[in-house]
Amino acid sequence: MIQSHSNLALYGEEMMVEMTIQIPEPFVKRIWAVRDRLPEMLAHGLGELSPLPNRVYRYILTFLIGRPTPEEIVDFGPTAKMQARVDKLLEKNQTGTLTPAESAELDEYVRINHFVTMIKARTLPYLSATSR
8 A cells, every 4th residue: 555645855856755655574674774775776676667567477487497398388378367468458559548557568468479479480390290
């Protein structure tokens, strides 16, 4: 939960807004240790933030490090939840209602799809004759 307050302050040349957030216990000590650099840390983190949740990348990496067969690679695809999200983003794209964050998310799904398609294409020569 995030609450915004009306307390404003200057940080360098920028106006600051005071916020109250709930943080998972394991992060409290780490964040407290860098509290003086929190605006810098947040700016850096937001700049590095992926448009997709980590579970999407983890799903793909887990599959690939599992040493899949060529047949498994050709059959690989998104989870039902991922596909539903892509379908929703595509629908919003067609109606012109994508937010900038959703547009970045859809672009990343397109990049991942291209990457997986290239892997599948390079796998085709290794498919067994019975699976073709």
